[in-house]
Amino acid sequence: MSRAFAEITFTPSVLAAQEQQGSAEGYANFLQPDAERGDRIGPQEAQFISLRDGFYQATVSETGWPYVQFRGGPKGFLKVLDDKTIAYADFRGNRQYLSVGNLNDNDRISLIVMDYPNRRRLKIWGRVKLVGAKEDALLMSKLRDPDYRGLPERAVVITVEALDWNCPQHIPQRLTLEELEPQLAPVREEIAKLREENAELKAKLDQTD
Numbered sequence: 001m002s003r004a005f006a007e008i009t010f011t012p013s014v015l016a017a018q019e020q021q022g023s024a025e026g027y028a029n030f031l032q033p034d035a036e037r038g039d040r041i042g043p044q045e046a047q048f049i050s051l052r053d054g055f056y057q058a059t060v061s062e063t064g065w066p067y068v069q070f071r072g073g074p075k076g077f078l079k080v081l082d083d084k085t086i087a088y089a090d091f092r093g094n095r096q097y098l099s100v101g102n103l104n105d106n107d108r109i110s111l112i113v114m115d116y117p118n119r120r121r122l123k124i125w126g127r128v129k130l131v132g133a134k135e136d137a138l139l140m141s142k143l144r145d146p147d148y149r150g151l152p153e154r155a156v157v158i159t160v161e162a163l164d165w166n167c168p169q170h171i172p173q174r175l176t177l178e179e180l181e182p183q184l185a186p187v188r189e190e191i192a193k194l195r196e197e198n199a200e201l202k203a204k205l206d207q208t209d
Contacts, residue, residue: 002038004162006030008125038163040083045163048115048122049086050076053176055113059102067098074145078113081142084160086124089143089152100154103128109158112166116174121166126158 010018010031018024029035041049054072061067071078071088078088090100103109111124133140133152143155 003035
């Protein structure tokens with residue numbers, strides 16, 4: 001756990017709950033000046049982010065309600081621009097603009113980036129700048145996937161405030177079809193071989209009748 005994470009999340013109400021439940025002393029060290037800051041993207045975080053094809057994103061409305069959605073795309077669509085900045089191209093969806101509206105009023109954002117096969121997750125807190133597609137052509141060229149035909153409406157540029165690798169204890173292990181393929185391929189080959197052998201045996205039996 002990082003000091004930046006603790007400074008953002010350990011609000012007075014949270015500290016009071018920790019004190020009441022007896023965990024305050026155990027977490028106090030994370031707020032000390034010499035605790036690891038944890039607000040920059042290192043090589044481990046950059047590689048992890050580059051391999052993901054989706055994440056959960058939370059924003060807060062002007063009335064105080066959280067809004068969480070899943071953002072998906074090709075692997076690596078969430079780009080690491082430098083050790084304090086990540087960004088992605090935002091394409092036209094259902095045009096409700098809930099996240100956009102929330103971020104125009106409150107620039108705070110939180111992401112949970114999941115790796116289900118390896119039961120890992122990275123939490124990211126940051127502040128957002130929305131950049132229109134026509135405002136920064138160079139940025140959009142960095143974020144666009146040349147194989148995707150849609151045109152982005154904007155870039156969501158996130159300045160990282162805190163990072164935290166979360167405990168994997170209760171993360172279920174899940175695999176996509178692509179991730180299952182290395183395990184499925186030998187099974188398919190074995191099935192094809194057995195079918196071929198069955199066909200040969202059937203042919204020999206037919207010849208003896």
